[in-house]
Amino acid sequence: VQLQASGGGSVQPGESLRLSCTASGRALDYTEIGWIRQAPGKGREGVSCIRRSDNSTFYADSVKGRFTISRDNSKNTVFLQMDNLKPEDTAVYHCAAVQHFCGGLFSAEYSGWGEGTLVTVSS
DSSP states (O other): OOEEEEOOEEEOTTOOEEEEEEESTTGGGGSEEEEEEEOTTSOEEEEEEEOTTTOOEEEOTTTTTTEEEEEEGGGTEEEEEEOSOOGGGOEEEEEEEESGGGGGGGGTOEEOBOSOEEEEEOO
16 A cells, blocks of 8 residues: 655744645555654654554654544545644654554554655744
8 A cells, every 4th residue: 555645844833734644545444554754864753653443543752742643534534733843843754554553653664655745843
């Protein structure tokens, strides 16, 4: 499955953005979906994941309390609401299919990510 992220942009610290993840057909119905980011010159970081069975959610400590992942089955879309953005959130954000019921988010066990969307937080 190939996933596509969108919704990035340039904002000031403290502002919000909402990212969207879409896929062809009903692919999002059959797998856990996560958000992964990669900041300039740094490695990939698992940010958040949502389970398809019960909508359980998981977050990296760095974004807990500021980011919210959700899914809208009617729109076949997974969202990442990002509030109170900080400069250290600047990165390219990708969505991907995560293995092991979201357990793969923090061990880089995910696949299917396409081009990401750039989020820049700067004053």
